[in-house]
Amino acid sequence: CPPHFSSTSAVPKAGLGQMGRRRRHTMNGPPRLDFMLETLFVNFKYQNDSVLVVSREDYEECNTKNPVKKFEDGSTMFRFDRYGFFYFISGKPGHCKSGQKLVIRVMVHPEVEPPGLAPAPHSGGGGGGGGGDEWGPPTPNSTVRLPVESYFMTALGGIRRPLKLEFKNIVRPFSMSSKSDELGLKENPNPNSINNVKKQTFDLGKGSEVVYIPRFLGFDESWKWFNYLNKEIPWTRPSIRVFGRSCIQPRDTCYVASEGLPELRYSGYQPHAYSWEDYPPLKQILDAVHEMLPGSNFNSLLLNRYKGGSDYVAWHADDEKLYGSTPEIASVSFGCDREFLLKRKPSKSLTVQATKAKDEEQPARKRVKKSGNDDQHSFTLKHGSLLVMRGYTQRDWLHSVPKRARADAVRINLTFRRVL
Numbered sequence: 001c002p003p004h005f006s007s008t009s010a011v012p013k014a015g016l017g018q019m020g021r022r023r024r025h026t027m028n029g030p031p032r033l034d035f036m037l038e039t040l041f042v043n044f045k046y047q048n049d050s051v052l053v054v055s056r057e058d059y060e061e062c063n064t065k066n067p068v069k070k071f072e073d074g075s076t077m078f079r080f081d082r083y084g085f086f087y088f089i090s091g092k093p094g095h096c097k098s099g100q101k102l103v104i105r106v107m108v109h110p111e112v113e114p115p116g117l118a119p120a121p122h123s124g125g126g127g128g129g130g131g132g133d134e135w136g137p138p139t140p141n142s143t144v145r146l147p148v149e150s151y152f153m154t155a156l157g158g159i160r161r162p163l164k165l166e167f168k169n170i171v172r173p174f175s176m177s178s179k180s181d182e183l184g185l186k187e188n189p190n191p192n193s194i195n196n197v198k199k200q201t202f203d204l205g206k207g208s209e210v211v212y213i214p215r216f217l218g219f220d221e222s223w224k225w226f227n228y229l230n231k232e233i234p235w236t237r238p239s240i241r242v243f244g245r246s247c248i249q250p251r252d253t254c255y256v257a258s259e260g261l262p263e264l265r266y267s268g269y270q271p272h273a274y275s276w277e278d279y280p281p282l283k284q285i286l287d288a289v290h291e292m293l294p295g296s297n298f299n300s301l302l303l304n305r306y307k308g309g310s311d312y313v314a315w316h317a318d319d320e321k322l323y324g325s326t327p328e329i330a331s332v333s334f335g336c337d338r339e340f341l342l343k344r345k346p347s348k349s350l351t352v353q354a355t356k357a358k359d360e361e362q363p364a365r366k367r368v369k370k371s372g373n374d375d376q377h378s379f380t381l382k383h384g385s386l387l388v389m390r391g392y393t394q395r396d397w398l399h400s401v402p403k404r405a406r407a408d409a410v411r412i413n414l415t416f417r418r419v420l
């Protein structure tokens with residue numbers, strides 16, 4: 001019989017009550033349950049079967065050949081010792097394909113100070129297997145002690161039959177350890193894989209996180225994409241409305257989205273949604289992004305072209321409702337390096353103003369310092385780089401690409417998003 005991952009018996013006893021909150025999302029797409037936990041164990045019960053911890057790719061393909069870990073003892077207590085994605089499938093032929101699979105994402109709870117305030121660049125090495133590389137521990141081999149209350153867990157789709165999932169309480173803080181140690185992950189031989197890129201993770205606190213991968217795409221390859229995008233994309237520079245006044249958006253734009261999604265609207269402007277099929281190379285870049293970010297599933301893309309240093313994007317947050325409360329945004333840059341700034345939203349009232357006034361403010365003139373101020377961060381977004389904003393970054397932070405007199409060449413930026 002297949003492993004059971006069910007949410008029956010032990011869940012109510014698993015500390016949910018104590019945390020006092022439980023959220024249930026209903027949205028289109030896979031079923032999704034959020035649990036506020038004091039517990040970071042899952043217990044699988046099964047007979048004549050096995051439970052495999054696998055990579056995202058193997059999860060998607062139900063590949064049982066290359067598990068990161070295999071359990072066959074009939075009652076497996078799996079400890080979540082880090083935040084990130086965990087992919088489980090049944091080891092019995094055919095069972096995974098019939099729905100015996102589960103993704104669990106462990107996230108830092110926004111109301112609790114997260115671990116090891118970054119900037120703590122970490123290589124992401126050894127991740128692939130357990131998934132969740134990009135939400136791994138703050139540093140490899142870290143021994144940061146965390147209260148478990150600082151996590152919450154999301155069980156994401158893929159369950160088509162009743163599954164049995166038991167959560168067990170743990171009552172004291174535990175020590176974070178390297179995921180590669182814990183999950184027995186091996187070095188991935190594929191040089192283009194997530195495990196082999198230099199990746200910097202910046203924990204902005206309270207559940208906001210930025211990941212920067214400077215060499216996401218190869219240099220020459222990136223110029224090919226740049227030339228294609230510069231020439232083939234139907235760029236427009238629309239009129240937008242800001243505080244009742246009409247002005248020209250200070251950069252070119254284009255929008256691509258999967259069919260049937262709610263329409264995007266910002267600053268009184270509703271861009272036409274082109275389809276992925278119209279521009280197949282975009283789909284290829286999207287595939288590369290998905291490969292780099294296990295668990296992501298972007299379905300829309302906002303393209304920006306900055307023709308020179310006087311084109312910019314003002315302080316704003318991409319907090320449109322259609323992206324949900326914790327959108328992941330993956331931003332790929334080509335061409336001229338430009339500075340990307342992040343600053344913490346000042347206060348509730350100002351936040352509302354700043355968010356609504358997208359493109360309205362003057363560009364940020366002051367360069368924010370790279371260090372010494374936890375409320376401001378600056379990244380130079382390089383040709384071929386990938387920057388990911390996730391968690392509560394859109395709720396709690398603003399970002400901008402300010403005017404820069406010396407940026408005298410074209411830059412193209414793609415931001416992949418998921419419309420819910």
Ligand SMILES: O=C(O)CCC(=O)C(=O)O
Pocket residue numbers: 302304313318331340381399401413415
């Ligand atoms: O060009 C960039 O790097 C950022 C673009 C952006 O923030 C947006 O399109 O919302």
Ligand SMILES: [Fe+2]
Pocket residue numbers: 316317318399
């Ligand atoms: Fe943005």
